[in-house]
Amino acid sequence: MLSPFRTTWFEVSELEPGVHLVSEPGHVNSWLIQGSKSALLFDTGLGVANIREVAEEITPQKLLVVNSHYHFDHSGGNRYFEEFAIHRIGADLVARPSPPELARGYMEYTKRLLAAWGPYRQADDLYFHLLTAERMIRQLPTGFDPADYRIVPTVPTRLLEDGDVLDLGDRKLKVLHTPGHSPDCICLLDEANGLLFGGDTINTGPIYAQLADSNLEQFAQSTARLADTASDFRRVFVCHFLRFDEPSSLVNEIAAGFRALLAGEAFIRDNVDCLNYPVREACFEHFSIFVPAGEPTKL
Ligand SMILES: [Zn+2]
Numbered sequence: 270m271l272s273p274f275r276t277t278w279f280e281v282s283e284l285e286p287g288v289h290l291v292s293e294p295g296h297v298n299s300w301l302i303q304g305s306k307s308a309l310l311f312d313t314g315l316g317v318a319n320i321r322e323v324a325e326e327i328t329p330q331k332l333l334v335v336n337s338h339y340h341f342d343h344s345g346g347n348r349y350f351e352e353f354a355i356h357r358i359g360a361d362l363v364a365r366p367s368p369p370e371l372a373r374g375y376m377e378y379t380k381r382l383l384a385a386w387g388p389y390r391q392a393d394d395l396y397f398h399l400l401t402a403e404r405m406i407r408q409l410p411t412g413f414d415p416a417d418y419r420i421v422p423t424v425p426t427r428l429l430e431d432g433d434v435l436d437l438g439d440r441k442l443k444v445l446h447t448p449g450h451s452p453d454c455i456c457l458l459d460e461a462n463g464l465l466f467g468g469d470t471i472n473t474g475p476i477y478a479q480l481a482d483s484n485l486e487q488f489a490q491s492t493a494r495l496a497d498t499a500s501d502f503r504r505v506f507v508c509h510f511l512r513f514d515e516p517s518s519l520v521n522e523i524a525a526g527f528r529a530l531l532a533g534e535a536f537i538r539d540n541v542d543c544l545n546y547p548v549r550e551a552c553f554e555h556f557s558i559f560v561p562a563g564e565p566t567k568l
């Protein structure tokens with residue numbers, strides 16, 4: 270008999286005072302960051318369930334909603350808010366319609382993820398005991414029909430630039446423009462508390478550089494820039510996979526990984542991404558990097 274865990278779609282967990290992980294486990298991690306005057310929600314998730322209700326349960330503070338970049342898994346809940354911010358380059362991208370096959374493709378991925386999850390969880394229950402509530406992948410919410418999943422275009426009310434400071438009172442977050450995964454990617458740096466919110470620039474599984482709007486050279490430059498400032502933070506919080514809380518050394522490893530890949534020195538194998546596009550995967554100890562094997566993946 271599997272042990273009981275919460276089975277709501279989101280899992281909330283406070284990882285530092287005032288920093289909550291708002292996870293859609295196995296899919297995407299959003300972050301609720303509180304200051305003395307206001308709070309910031311970094312990403313709005315898939316839009317499968319209402320993230321605004323969860324954020325407002327955590328804090329009654331005024332919320333500034335910021336997308337790490339325009340991709341649907343980070344902006345899907347924008348529609349629950351009247352206002353949100355994104356990097357200037359993402360303004361048109363988040364407002365344009367997505368092809369219906371993207372939503373369909375992601376729901377097919379969700380089906381495969383759940384099929385793999387069953388035996389994984391059973392083995393953990395019997396042998397390994399690694400899984401915690403934040404790592405428990407959930408069935409889609411009751412009443413949610415995957416056939417109805419839509420990616421809804423939204424129009425930002427505020428545009429961000431590199432170097433902008435988002436002032437939450439006693440906490441300040443600096444916007445770092447880190448193009449590469451997509452042209453509008455940002456990270457947020459909370460220097461006083463030593464925290465980096467890595468968006469899709471820093472990840473613990475495959476790092477997606479195989480997309481039609483990815484740029485490998487820019488990605489290498491952005492991660493090198495982050496590595497140069499790695500002494501400014503001690504923890505990095507990331508948006509995908511079940512390792513979401515990593516030491517700053519991961520940023521140095523990823524920057525070195527991009528360097529090795531560009532120099533032709535990485536171990537590479539064939540794989541597929543979440544939408545089943547064939548990719549080449551450069552493998553490293555704590556992460557990997559996907560690059561296109563043929564046609565790049567369209568998001
Ligand atoms: Zn992305």
Ligand SMILES: [Zn+2]
Nearest residue numbers: 340342469508
């Ligand atoms: Zn993502």
